[in-house]
Amino acid sequence: MNVHDKYKPLTWWEKTYLPAIISGVLLTFGHFRRNMVNHIKKAIGMKPKVSGAVTFQYPEVRRPFWPRLRTLHRLVRREDGSPRCVGCMMCETVCPAHCIYIVAEERPENQIEKQPRIFDIDLGKCIFCGYCVEACPEDAIRMDTGIVEISAYTRNDMMIRRDQLLSLEPKKEYYTERPDLEGKPVL
Amino acid sequence: MPTITIDGKELTVEKGKTIIQAADEAGIDIPRYCYHPGLSIVGQCRICLVEVEKMPKLQVACYTPVMDGMVVHTQSERARKGRKDVLEFLLVNHPIDCPVCDQAGECFLQDYYMKFGLYDSKMLEDKNKKSKAVPIGKHIVLDSERCILCTRCIRFCDEVSKTNELGIFHRGDHAELLPYPGKTVDNPYSVNVVDICPVGALTEKDFRFRTRVWYLDETNSVCTGCSTGCNIEVHTNKKREYKNEGRRVTRLKPRFNKDVNEYWICDEGRYSFTYVDAADRLGVVMKRVKGELQESTWAEVMPEVLTALQSAKENNKRIAVLGSPKMTNEDLFALKKFASQTLGVSQMPVTVLPKEKPFSDDFLIREDKNPNTKGAGYLGYDTDHKATRKLLDDCASGGVELLIIFHHDLEAGFETELVKSALSGAKTVVFVGSNANTTSARATYILPSCTYVEKEGTFTNFAGRVQKINRAIEPLGDSLPEWTIIRNLSRKIGKALAYFEAEDVFKDLTKNTAAFSGMSYSAIGDGGLVAEENGKLKQGDAKAAAQKTETATA
Ligand code: SF4
Ligand code: SF4
Ligand code: SF4
Numbered sequence: 001m002n003v004h005d006k007y008k009p010l011t012w013w014e015k016t017y018l019p020a021i022i023s024g025v026l027l028t029f030g031h032f033r034r035n036m037v038n039h040i041k042k043a044i045g046m047k048p049k050v051s052g053a054v055t056f057q058y059p060e061v062r063r064p065f066w067p068r069l070r071t072l073h074r075l076v077r078r079e080d081g082s083p084r085c086v087g088c089m090m091c092e093t094v095c096p097a098h099c100i101y102i103v104a105e106e107r108p109e110n111q112i113e114k115q116p117r118i119f120d121i122d123l124g125k126c127i128f129c130g131y132c133v134e135a136c137p138e139d140a141i142r143m144d145t146g147i148v149e150i151s152a153y154t155r156n157d158m159m160i161r162r163d164q165l166l167s168l169e170p171k172k173e174y175y176t177e178r179p180d181l182e183g184k185p186v187l
Numbered sequence: 188m189p190t191i192t193i194d195g196k197e198l199t200v201e202k203g204k205t206i207i208q209a210a211d212e213a214g215i216d217i218p219r220y221c222y223h224p225g226l227s228i229v230g231q232c233r234i235c236l237v238e239v240e241k242m243p244k245l246q247v248a249c250y251t252p253v254m255d256g257m258v259v260h261t262q263s264e265r266a267r268k269g270r271k272d273v274l275e276f277l278l279v280n281h282p283i284d285c286p287v288c289d290q291a292g293e294c295f296l297q298d299y300y301m302k303f304g305l306y307d308s309k310m311l312e313d314k315n316k317k318s319k320a321v322p323i324g325k326h327i328v329l330d331s332e333r334c335i336l337c338t339r340c341i342r343f344c345d346e347v348s349k350t351n352e353l354g355i356f357h358r359g360d361h362a363e364l365l366p367y368p369g370k371t372v373d374n375p376y377s378v379n380v381v382d383i384c385p386v387g388a389l390t391e392k393d394f395r396f397r398t399r400v401w402y403l404d405e406t407n408s409v410c411t412g413c414s415t416g417c418n419i420e421v422h423t424n425k426k427r428e429y430k431n432e433g434r435r436v437t438r439l440k441p442r443f444n445k446d447v448n449e450y451w452i453c454d455e456g457r458y459s460f461t462y463v464d465a466a467d468r469l470g471v472v473m474k475r476v477k478g479e480l481q482e483s484t485w486a487e488v489m490p491e492v493l494t495a496l497q498s499a500k501e502n503n504k505r506i507a508v509l510g511s512p513k514m515t516n517e518d519l520f521a522l523k524k525f526a527s528q529t530l531g532v533s534q535m536p537v538t539v540l541p542k543e544k545p546f547s548d549d550f551l552i553r554e555d556k557n558p559n560t561k562g563a564g565y566l567g568y569d570t571d572h573k574a575t576r577k578l579l580d581d582c583a584s585g586g587v588e589l590l591i592i593f594h595h596d597l598e599a600g601f602e603t604e605l606v607k608s609a610l611s612g613a614k615t616v617v618f619v620g621s622n623a624n625t626t627s628a629r630a631t632y633i634l635p636s637c638t639y640v641e642k643e644g645t646f647t648n649f650a651g652r653v654q655k656i657n658r659a660i661e662p663l664g665d666s667l668p669e670w671t672i673i674r675n676l677s678r679k680i681g682k683a684l685a686y687f688e689a690e691d692v693f694k695d696l697t698k699n700t701a702a703f704s705g706m707s708y709s710a711i712g713d714g715g716l717v718a719e720e721n722g723k724l725k726q727g728d729a730k731a732a733a734q735k736t737e738t739a740t741a
């Protein structure tokens with residue numbers, strides 16, 4: 001099937017492009033009016049409930065994240081601060097971008113035995129699919145840090161290491177509440 | 188012979204065989220933990236339950252002898268239910284450590300659970316705790332919680348290695364596999380218990396946490412630890428090299444060959460691959476400049492070696508060659524051909540016996556620690572240690588202008604004084620080998636060669652069985668297979684050898700050497716063929732060889 005088949009052919013009225021142009025102009029004008037009214041109200045001391053502009057004033061104001069948005073990974077810690085990860089390499093195996101690098105070592109405490117000595121994620125390659133989170137049998141890796149600003153000057157610096165991953169915290173305040181998820185943990 | 192029916196398939200089986208053996212021959216898979224074809228039968232684990240018509244209860248396939256007219260169902264509802272129940276019972280106290288268990292991926296418990304388990308646990312009680320990660324030998328770690336008490340390891344120590352180290356202690360759900368007090372599992376074949384343990388109760392210290400088994404590639408090969416030539420699989424991790432930490436071979440596992448090693452290999456052989464990436468491994472061409480060995484290139488050194496060869500030849504000076512039984516048949520043949528045709532060398536020794544007699548036994552471990560002494564003999568080399576001594580004496584007395592040595596560490600077999608004077612007696616010493624030693628340190632040129640996991644070829648074991656090795660990893664640095672080095676030399680001097688791959692050398696070899704006549708790589712296959720000195724393949728083998736060649740060409 002041709003991908004274009006799912007589009008209906010344009011009617012002659014649509015072919016004039018007038019409806020599209022008009023709706024675009026209306027939208028722009030609507031935003032212009034709203035910004036203008038809000039700013040004037042603000043200027044003369046009438047505090048508007050809504051913010052001055054329609055856009056978010058990033059980075060001072062953050063757009064709330066949808067609860068299931070996948071942001072930068074973190075490794076969960078046990079109570080004693082050691083990694084919950086047991087180095088089973090499930091995430092490494094499932095990762096479609098092959099961007100997780102794990103080297104395991106013996107864990108001093110006997111009942112758990114194994115932990116990662118190296119746990120690197122190459123964020124330059126990661127496609128933020130979240131499969132690693134799904135695959136983990138220990139719930140040791142999560143993608144809820146709320147960090148989306150990921151950049152570096154070199155490719156090497158795009159590599160995030162075990163200890164950095166362990167030091168990250170979940171950022172619940174960046175995510176919106178969802179009434180339909182009330183009481184359930186927000187991952 | 189009794190005729191039985193398994194899953195509707197009619198089979199004629201030798202009397203005295205059990206159902207599981209009959210099924211194995213017919214290619215019908217019956218699950219098993221305790222049954223191992225190389226060990227005695229105990230009927231311990233009960234996972235192999237099958238339904239036999241006219242018998243009221245389910246029967247264990249491993250212990251029930253076949254009888255004429257028996258009708259067996261391995262996949263019937265009752266048989267599957269029986270296995271499922273046994274599996275559930277085995278998992279009652281199992282820790283399900285799969286994320287940290289090295290066996291995961293090659294674990295029979297996992298496999299059978301996925302095949303016909305898949306139930307939720309009904310257990311409310313806490314699981315029994317037992318000892319974990321206990322070293323019970325130099326190479327082995329025991330995890331009692333994971334053990335399903337199949338006694339395979341116990342029977343191995345009783346029947347194969349005959350060292351009787353292991354037993355089961357306590358009773359009921361406290362029963363635990365342990366070494367007898369004061370004993371450790373340190374026999375020369377100890378790590379085989381890790382291979383036969385169907386679960387992750389016994390794991391290898393060296394392999395522990397190194398990688399996961401599903402990352403490994405397998406290449407069929409032959410152990411070079413001694414002249415038995417046990418069949419092995421070389422496991423390498425090429426996809427995720429960062430885990431290797433400079434070691435490209437992850438582990439060796441025995442490969443079944445009923446005529447050589449059956450299911451086993453010795454520990455010495457299992458860890459004999461370490462030289463492949465050892466610190467002394469030679470990866471660059473070297474030459475001596477002002478008394479010091481310096482790194483160089485093939486392009487620079489080959490012409491110099493050729494000039495040295497040429498001038499020795501032209502001035503009618505003697506050239507001597509010391510081959511090595513660590514080389515493949517192909518290497519040895521190419522060398523022999525080149526040396527006799529072009530260099531005029533007829534007598535070539537290969538053997539350097541170590542000063543102390545190495546350990547050997549009457550099972551697999553042989554005194555001759557070289558994989559191909561027999562092959563060298565077939566190819567016309569002098570395998571007498573005395574011939575090597577004579578060659579060194581000649582060098583020491585100044586009779587030799589140019590000496591080419593393959594692999595040997597001469598000091599391992601001769602007095603340092605003799606070696607020193609022999610190596611300084613020859614004007615040029617060319618060392619071809621994979622690892623540095625005291626001999627290479629005194630050479631004029633060092634030409635790096637591949638190890639057995641980096642090249643193709645064949646070895647002839649002590650009994651004359653010709654077996655194939657395959658390339659598992661890329662050659663290190665500049666290193667080349669020995670036959671390639673010889674071929675490259677022959678292109679510039681004398682008659683060029685027209686070989687492009689190891690198989691070309693082997694074809695030439697089979698044409699010119701009686702012992703190998705009629706063989707080909709496809710006929711050798713994975714099991715090997717026995718060469719006979721009179722040039723005849725053993726009768727059975729000849730038939731098999733012809734058949735194999737036929738199917739390979741078809
Ligand atoms: S999010 Fe996807 S691509 Fe990124 S590390 Fe996890 S599995 Fe790999
Ligand atoms: S899947 Fe989870 S436990 Fe396993 S290595 Fe990845 S993070 Fe660690
Ligand atoms: S023995 Fe098998 S089932 Fe048990 S923990 Fe190891 S891999 Fe898992």
Ligand code: SF4
Nearest residue numbers: 334335337338340384
């Ligand atoms: S350690 Fe392994 S081979 Fe030995 S009895 Fe237990 S499960 Fe069987």
